[in-house]
Amino acid sequence: MLLEVQDLSVEFDTRDGVVRAVDGVGLALAAGETLAVLGESGSGKSVTAQAVMGILDSPPGRITGGRVLFQGRDLLTLSAEERRRIRGERMAMIFQDALSALNPVLTVGFQLAEMFRVHRGMSRRESAARAVGLMDRVGIPAAARRAGDYPHQFSGGMRQRVMIAMALALEPELIIADEPTTALDVTVQAQVMDLLAELRREYRMGLILITHDLGVVADVADRIAVMYAGRIVEQAPVRELYRRPAHQYTRGLLESVPRLDRKGRELAAIRGLPPSPSRVPSGCAFHPRCPVAREMCRADPVPPLYQVRMAAEPAADAAGRTSACHFWKETVGG
Amino acid sequence: MVEPWGRNEPILQVRNLVKHFPLTRGALIRRQVGAVRAVDGVSFDLRAGETLGIVGESGCGKSTVARLLVSLERPTAGEIRYRGEDVATLSARALRAVRRNIQMVFQDPYTSLNPRMTVGDIVGEPFEIHPEVAPKGDRRRRVRDLLDVVGLNPEYLNRYPHQFSGGQRQRIGIARGLALNPEIIVADEPVSALDVSVQAQVINLMRRLQQEFGLSYVFIAHDLSVVRHISDRVAVMYLGKIVEIGSDREIYEHPTHPYTQALLSAVPTPDPGASRRDERIILVGDVPSPADPPSGCRFRTRCWKAGERCAESAPPLAVPLAFAAATDSARHESACHYAAEG
Missing domain, CATH: 3.40.50.300 (P-loop containing nucleotide triphosphate hydrolases)
Structure with missing residues (x-):
């Protein structure tokens, strides 16, 4: 390295x-x-x-x-x-x-x-x-x-x-x-x-x-690390990250960008605002803005970086994809 | 009172608009040594209820057009007609009414709001200048309503x-722009200072307000994706002139001006699979100075199609002859001698 x-x-x-x-x-x-x-x-x-x-x-x-x-x-x-x-x-x-x-x-x-x-x-x-x-x-x-x-x-x-x-x-x-x-x-x-x-x-x-x-x-x-409120919330090879994000924040970001090749009516904006570094929310810092947040997301400790493994993408395995979302499985799948 | 105005009649007609800023030299005896031709013969229509996007890179004159439209600058030449009447010939009284109906939203929410005024005073200030819109006793309620409309807590009045x-600051700027019930909002880069996740919220808000109040927008931005998203028609500017104008489909799916083509191909797509790398046109060099633009077509110094003809005569903004009978999106105005060639 x-x-x-x-x-x-x-x-x-x-x-x-x-x-x-x-x-x-x-x-x-x-x-x-x-x-x-x-x-x-x-x-x-x-x-x-x-x-x-x-x-x-x-x-x-x-x-x-x-x-x-x-x-x-x-x-x-x-x-x-x-x-x-x-x-x-x-x-x-x-x-x-x-x-x-x-x-x-x-x-x-x-x-x-x-x-x-x-x-x-x-x-x-x-x-x-x-x-x-x-x-x-x-x-x-x-x-x-x-x-x-x-x-x-x-x-x-x-x-x-x-x-x-x-x-x-x-x-x-x-x-x-x-x-x-x-x-x-x-x-x-x-x-x-x-x-x-x-x-x-x-x-x-x-x-x-x-x-x-x-x-x-x-x-x-080649690879992307996504940061939110002072932490890395997802890390993945570029293709995988854009195709199938494994963190709700990444997903929200991708959906909220207007695109030249897709003219939609309404943008899927992420609600709320990024937190001030002096007042980072408990648990997963993204939970107040997250569409799928549950009880465990609101409570400390901060979610760990989970290894993201997908049967369909063995290459991604080797590249060490990680996500700090408790529900990365449904995020990637859905 | 606002007289009835035909739905298809343009609410705003801009004809040969010119703004030159003199360049002077000498401290005691100032003499003009030239002029920055910020806007140099721009014409377009704005129809009621539509959004006209104006795109271009820094220095192309798009912000000067915005300032001319809201009478923050006086044009050097040309006309701005509001509901058929030339704004320059109006009486002071009539001009006030026009200015009330054309409001501006600025780019930078950090510098365009007075830091010593409360939000209530900022949003309510237009009523001081146009007291006929809201009687004094009613203003506080109006300001609360406005904050509510743009999605801010009305209790924030005194912050x-x-x-x-x-x-949130950009929402305050929008609330202020809406205060006088204008018909037209000129927005100069309203979302470019915002984070991506917040940008989408403000764009959605602007669309919602347009439908709710039947607003017409002139939406100025350098981000082509944002402009496509919100615009019905798009004008592309280069060095003080419109080089191409048409519906969003016409411009984005069938651009006929080389500058538009280069601009579109340079926009990065957030999708590694959809990369159009091979089709990418990388322009050489920089934009020439607007104080000394090239002869003929202003884009010719960076254009890969440029020939002798381009240095000799400036191509007019018109539908190319070859496409005059076309029924597809090729048929729109473009200021290029070679617009009809692929």
Whole structure:
């Protein structure tokens, strides 16, 4: 396994007391694999990514439990200096908002070249040439000229390409992309997703895609983990998850999206609202919004992650499908 | 009093609508060095009780069209006719009545509500400006009714916007838009700031209200799936112009403009099996600046079909000759010289 997150918990100190934003999250990613972490706002998906990357704002946030194994080594036990070296070189992150992630007073070429100078000890001239080559590789036209431009001089799509180039520079084994195309227009979104998928194949990187968009990940992810109220509620290979979701929340999400290829009269909306992280319901956190919730769903403890096994789908067995729904059997079947 | 108006007569007619924002240079002596052509000759009709969807990417001018329709901006040229009368030529008094009948719902429920006003005051504020709609003693009851209609607890009257979630705030914005019993609601990206599970609730609410009150909607969004779901007719905008317009079937099942085709093919489907990867059209490059649009057809710089003709003359928005006699969904207006070719 390239990355294994075990039982990760993150808490925040807020005015309303301690809030548990991530609660016992487990994830695994093999080399070269793409895992999508899907969730709505407040589900804990971005905090999970920040904790894995080691860029969690602390205080107010702090990791209260769990392990983050990167090629077998627990990152949480490393010193700040050791983590800094791994970050960038072995694992890199792509953010949603490239404009605030890039330094506005340095040219794009300088920022890219800096990676090679600091981490690889290259000369000024050599690193500048590498920067231009990289910009060319991610499809920025007239790369040599544009290397002298500042981030604000690029369009949203081009800026996201610069971010990708930056993440790619040192050829890391793992890239975490947090909503990489959310701020982009549809046609540009398609360009950037394609580029990301292509580069992942070429460099054989592991990719974790953090997103709220069910459509964007359907084509590119191998597996999907669905988060709700700080926990993973379902994990499955992409095809199985979309065809036969094993958790009522996943099912509700899929049914509530308007689709281009199906014009229905009424959308099957999930009732109610996602819970605030400071007031997570007892038992299964989804129970107040769930159409099939029963007595046992309302009571603690939180449902465990059940192994989802289906006779009709032996491949899914091997892939370790899980669901935190007491009634996953009827959910999958019905 | 509202005079009777034919069912098939368009309630709103927009003709050659233009909005240019001047670009100036110099601090002491300001001179105009150009103009951002945000909206550059847009025409369409809105019929009573229908939903017209307007789709396009950022910078295409769709939000400026919305602001022009509700008189938040003055057009540089062109006409907006409400029930046959040009809004620009109306007396101040008549204009007030028109503005009462065309209301707007904004995109961002976090910034479009005054944080220092209670929900009751926000929803009731339109009555201050148009007191003829509800007499003073009756307003509180009206506001309660409105909150109830949009699915909020009427007891929340005295709460402030920050005490609500995004979806609830958008309901407050809709309640406010409904306060004056308008005929037309212009909604600019009303659900794009919301989570998926909440987005569906707001879309369903808007449909229900339309049926209940016979509202006409201009529904502006960048999400093509949402627009298809709610619209009877759809207009596709690119760089300040409508490039294609027709019924939802015509646009989604038989798009004839290359931009519409590319836009539709780029929409991700939440179904790995239904992937249309091979048919996907990936456009090259970025949208040109609206301050300096390409000559002729504005889409030609990103179009794979573009020829010499496209640089020379701008194709008019019209039913392609080859499809004039067609009976299927090919017969609709499209602004492409090659609309008739596959």
